[in-house]
Amino acid sequence: MRRKPGQESRRVGLFSLLIPILGLLLLATAGCWDHLEMPDVAWILGMGIDLGSKPGWYRVTAMVINTRTTFGPVGPQGSATEPANFVVSAEAPSLLEASRLLTARLGRRAYYVFADVIIIAGDVAKQGIAPLEDFFSRDRQFRRAQRFLVAKGLASDILDVRGTVEERPSILITKALDHAGQTGLSEMVTKGQFEQMMSNPGQDPVLPVVERVPTESQNVGRFSATLPELGGTPAEPSSPPEPEGVPPESPSSPIMEGGVRSTLQVTGLAAFRNDELVGFFDGDETYGLVALRRGFNNTPLTVTLPPDQTPPLVRIAPPSLPPGKGSSTQYHSVPATPPGSSTRPPAGRLSALLFASAPQIQPLVTPSGGLRFRVILQVNATLTEVWGGYDLLNTEVLNKVKRSIEQEIRRRIQVALDRCAKLQVDPVGFGLKLYRSHPQRWSEVQQHWPQLLASTPIDIRVELRTLNPGLSVGVPMHGRRGTEGSNLRR
Amino acid sequence: MWALGTHLVLGTATIYAPGIVTQFAQQDAWLAVLLAGMFLAAGGTLLPLLTLAAPGKGLLRALEERTTWLARPVALVYGLFLLHLEALVTDEVSTLWQQATMAQTPATFFIVTVGLLAAGAARAGLETISRVATLVAATLIVLTPLMVILGLNMIHFDEFRPVLATGWEPVLAASQPATGFFNEVLLLALIWGNMGDVRAASRNRGQRFWQAYRNVLLIVLTTTLISLVVTGVVIAAFGPREVTRMLIPTLEYLRVIRLGEFLQRLESGTLFFWTWSIFVKAAILHFLACEAWAVTFGLRDAKVVSLTLLGPLVFLALSLTRDPVHFQNYIMVWGFVSFPFEVLLLAVSLFFIWLLQGRVRPPESRPAPSDHPRKVARP
Structure with a gap:
């Protein structure tokens, strides 16, 4: 299509405008007076x-x-000294x-x-x-x-x-x-x-x-950590051998x-x-504080169940074979280990990974001016270790385990809140929540908020919504279940 | 028309408006931006009225047709205001780049570069500017939701609470500078007739009004939405108090975006597109200023003064260069400063155009171009 002279000049004008713009911007983004050279x-x-x-x-x-x-370049041995x-x-x-x-x-x-x-x-x-x-x-x-x-x-x-x-x-x-x-x-x-x-x-x-x-x-090059909550004491450090190729006074050591x-x-x-x-x-103060501020993100928790809450071990009895059917396989019942009779960890301990978003913190202001907070934390957990051979398919057992986990989380949160009260700080942001929901009430209390928070009741509710057992529901060494009061697995 | 109007607002609003508006209204700053959009929607009715009063004409040309004794002073006032505004915008580029990355590069470099390019763009013509504006506006519209998506993990809607805790007064106060940015769309009145619908003559007055007003509403919708998103996202990410501390909150937001080790430090690319947007705004303002000065001197063609205005522009920009903090203080009252020029003068001129409708002189009786033959407009 034949272009008119005006169209041609406009196209030229457009390109002649764009090219210097791009060029000057490229120069500008290259740094001008502020250019930096790596050396x-x-x-x-x-x-x-x-x-x-x-x-x-x-x-x-x-x-x-x-x-x-x-x-x-690297050194002659292939590693930088x-x-x-x-x-x-x-x-x-x-x-x-x-x-x-x-x-x-x-x-x-x-x-x-x-x-x-x-x-x-x-x-x-x-x-x-x-x-x-x-x-x-x-x-x-x-x-x-x-x-x-x-x-x-x-x-x-x-x-x-x-x-x-x-x-x-x-x-x-x-x-x-x-x-x-x-x-x-x-x-x-x-x-x-x-x-x-x-x-x-x-x-x-x-x-x-x-x-x-x-x-x-x-x-050298190996590091092991002992977490305080798992107990035990760190091994006594000894003088390790010097690594090869590293002089003793080198700043690299x-x-x-x-x-x-x-x-x-x-x-x-x-x-x-x-x-x-x-x-x-x-320790536990940090654990509880992080739970209040951010929730849990694949965070571990180890719970030791009190003895009176330890569910009974499942006793194994040999299955009764149908008449006429013989079997060369011998089944043995495994008695429960008497307490303190072995070096195994005591029964009633479990570990879980917790997942939870940040808790809901609700300020409750009464018409008379009273103030309290409600903290609701909804958690999902996945069991990773269970010492004691529980039958997690048993609803009663499962509920006891859930309550234990909830109680432990609540305990740690309370420990954190006690520490906040002692230091008179509010890292969780209770005051911020009050400001956002009741700005008028906040304006009345903000001057002496740390002292007031220390005496404000805080209701902590931990709800364990799901407890995943992982890919297994039990330890294989106890064999098959008996018939007394438990479900048969076929 | 949409692209030109969008750039007239967003070239400055996305950079400075969030911080200034938040200083007044804190977490209710988004309400102030919304109010500013509504004010623009109301004030934008002046542009369709111009279409009805003087179809196919810009404000100053329409006024010049009726009377030169009024057109010249009005054009002079517009010319000075537009030159001042363009100098501020040109200086904005230097402030932005110096604060963001290039502290040692002198402001003169940025001012002369942008001024030169804006003058060249104005000389190339409105169509060239609008084509570039369309391209950049489309890019900005794509970048805005992308900016939000990349920073989703930083956004907390709790930062908008408590809503209206201090009442409507701070919101109304905050809408004042925001309105100052938005009302710059009304400066398009100077070239409004150049962008009119060629079929307008075949419609009745109501249809012509709606046709013109629809274009204004499209500009209002785009600019308000983008300004709302930008203001809201920085408040949701940092909280109102932090935003108040920042010189350019939008830039800080981009500096924080970090997705893994690869997608981070995105401010350089965004600065590149922002500079385009500011340049387009400077080019539009330069074109408008040329139009105003052309009417002041009785010239037919506005392009002839584009390079001539470069000198005063650079001089003014260098004189206006000040501390960013003082610049922010000036912007805080920009709504009051700009209102007489962007709204009142337009309304008064429109009134006289309507009043003097019967005094339109035939082309032969109008003053002949007093400029050199080679300055006659090319077909």
Whole structure:
């Protein structure tokens, strides 16, 4: 089709407009004055903040990628002998000045964009995090998705540990936080979430706690953990042999403390009132608090049933054979093991994986001004270990097991609430719930909310909706069931 | 027409409106955006009235046909206002890029680049601008729900509670700056006749009104919906208090989106499309400013002043460059600042157009083009 002259000029005009636009935008997105070259920056994966040697000063520690091992050639044996990262510290009256000192010491511009973790020492947190938050909020290198943690001890010590499974402490911490829900020992909190908790009315922030712990294993590269709730004591650490190819004074080897290697552990939560650290949640307190804040996500729970609630073992009797039918198979009845007569774990213990979304928290305000809260937590559980040979197809047995699990969850939640009352903090957000549902009532109580919450009744309801037995309903070693009062399986 | 009107609003509203509106109304900011859309739907009736009063004509050209003693001052006021607005928009690009990624790049670079491109686009003509606008508007409409979907795990609808806890006053106060952004659609009155329906003459007045108003409603619907989604999603993700702290909440939302190790750090791509949108808005405003200044000087063709206006534009943008915080404070009262120009002046001009209907002069009696022959409009 023949184009008119006007159409042709418009098409030319359009293309002549688009091409310089694209070109200039490409130039702009390439960086212009802000272009960055890889050799000019120091890639920082983790940042730690401690108190400086002088009053009012901070000590900033950065865990920097060793680009020679990360991007450079490997050694003749096929494995790099240099550490994957190294740690640099600087002290200054402000975080920005400390960061600039780091740049001077590194010879490269400190680049925090890829910093996964920001670790704040407990002593710094006690003085208040608000000044640090201000720095992290304004600088565009820091993102809301970066993880915040509180260190028990020095933050620089945390970053100076070489992990066993994961070499870089920041990645080790990140992975531990990602799986925190599966342990019930802590919770991941990002910078943005911490800021949001600080700004929300009626809620106090919390942060996960990281600490350095000695490893128990005598073999380098192996790490075993004993969870407190499972009982037992960690093995005595001994001096392990030096790994081959690693000189004893090399910064790549884990820090030695009296011959003991160290690794990192993320357990517990740090409680803040406004922006000041006021205490810690440990063990069952953390478990209950995480349940109240986020629910359960594949979280384990071990329950020991009291003796009077232990359902009777199923006794096995040889099946009666039909007349005329012989069998060479001998069946034996297995008597119940007398209590304390063997080294086996006592009957009446079970473990389960819990799944639940965050609980419903309902503030109830009476016309007279009384206040109480109702917490409803609906849980689904999957059994993973059952010691005692229960017949889970028995409704009575199943209900007893369910009630035991519910009681244990309720107990742990209550322990967490007691700790909140003692510290006078509200990390769950009861005040926030009250503000959203009854803003007028909140305006009346917000001034003395922590004290009021400690004396406010909280009704905890845990409903175990489904209890999955897993792929098996019993242990195979007890044979087939007898006929007395139990169902036959055909 | 839809694409031009959409960009006139969204070029700025999606970036600055959420934070400013939330400062006033907190979690009820979405109500304020809704109110602003309703106000625009009401004020947008002025555009179809222009169609009835002066079919096929823009506001200033229609006024010029009837009287030059009124048209020239009105055009001058519009010209200055549009130049001022375009300078703000051009400066917005530098603020956005400097805050987001390029702190060391001087503002002059962004201002001169965008100004030059906007002038070139205005010279290329309205059709060129509208084609680019259509392309970018479609992209923005696709990006908006995508933005919501990618950040679904961050969204908590509890953040919208309590609703209207402090009453309607903060919501009405918040609707003021939002209305200032939305009412920029009414600036299309200057070129409204260029986009009219060619079959309008065959319809009765009611049909012509509805035909024109339908286009306005489409713009209102698009802009209100997208602004509502953007404002709502940042409040649902961060909470109203955090949004109040942020300079550009929408940018912060994009920075937080993280799906695995692959889909993260998406703000660069979004900045790219936002820059297109802001550029299209600057180009439209430049075209409108050219039209206003052309009427001021009695020129037939508006394109001849497009490059001429580049100098004052850059000078004004550089003079207006200020701290982002001060810029935000100015935007807070933008509804009051812009209302006389975007609504009142339009209404008054419309009134005089209607009043002076009998005074339309034949083309031969109108002043001949006083410009150089080579500046005569090309067919």
